[in-house]
Amino acid sequence: xxxxxxxxxxxxxxxxxxxxxxxxxxxxxxxxxxxxxxxxxxxxxxxxxxxxxxxxxxxxxxxxxxxxxxxxxxxxxxxxxxxxxxxxxxxxxxxxxxxxxxxxxxxxxxxxxxxxxxxxxxxxxxxxxxxxxxxxxxxxxxxxxxxxxxxxxxxxxxxxxxxxxxxxxxxxxxxxxxxxxxxxxxxxxxxxxxxxxxxxxxxxxxxxxxxxxxxxxxxxxxxxxxxxxxxxxx
Numbered sequence: 662x663x664x665x666x667x668x669x670x671x672x673x674x675x676x677x678x679x680x681x682x683x684x685x686x687x688x689x690x691x692x693x694x695x696x697x698x699x700x701x702x703x704x705x706x707x708x709x710x711x712x713x714x715x716x717x718x719x720x721x722x723x724x725x726x727x728x729x730x731x732x733x734x735x736x737x738x739x740x741x742x743x744x745x746x747x748x749x750x751x752x753x754x755x756x757x758x759x760x761x762x763x764x765x766x767x768x769x770x771x772x773x774x775x776x777x778x779x780x781x782x783x784x785x786x787x788x789x790x791x792x793x794x795x796x797x798x799x800x801x802x803x804x805x806x807x808x809x810x811x812x813x814x815x816x817x818x819x820x821x822x823x824x825x826x827x828x829x830x831x832x833x834x835x836x837x838x839x840x841x842x843x844x845x846x847x848x849x850x851x852x853x854x855x856x857x858x859x860x861x862x863x864x865x866x867x868x869x870x871x872x873x874x875x876x877x878x879x880x881x882x883x884x885x886x887x888x889x890x891x892x893x894x895x
Contacts, residue, residue, distance in 0.1 A: 667715070677734065689781070691740075693773050695749070697753070700766070701763070704762045708760075
């Protein structure tokens with residue numbers, strides 16, 4: 662048989678409990694809309710008459726399966742982690758297989774409700790302002806003039822931007838140990854974002870603006886931190 666796609670989604674948001682050690686070890690109740698696509702590779706002809714009956718089965722069970730997946734999330738693990746979409750897709754494939762349908766699923770959308778998103782961002786921002794940076798991050802912030810005052814606390818606005826992962830000059834450079842990113846609110850997400858996109862590392866006077874190392878003539882990567890030098894024309 663030829664593989665075919667079955668798109669599915671949640672008409673109403675699915676509630677779940679989020680655990681994040683950066684939120685002062687607090688559990689919070691959030692809700693999310695999920696959408697995805699299951700590519701049907703094969704199905705049991707004894708259970709399903711045709712492709713349409715397979716589509717009805719998948720769409721009719723998607724909401725319940727997604728609810729159960731989030732409800733049974735491992736205790737102490739963050740639903741908002743970096744492998745969430747893959748975990749959900751693999752869970753769906755196992756459940757569909759038990760129904761006599763072999764699939765390759767993909768989660769195409771994982772969108773918090775507006776209320777949940779605002780609450781989650783607020784709590785993460787508050788956690789960022791209350792949390793001291795790790796030694797490695799502290800050194801990075803000192804080098805990049807992100808520390809102010811005798812108390813050695815990070816500037817509030819810079820620390821908030823670092824948490825959001827929106828300011829390139831506040832993101833740890835390539836080569837930053839991901840294990841140490843656990844000490845940063847949103848740190849894993851920042852490191853992952855850095856790995857997934859090219860960093861615009863514009864050299865200033867032939868020096869890396871991320872770590873200050875001198876740029877060798879014609880070099881594409883910084884010899885100090887490993888960051889890729891971006892194209893100023895981009």
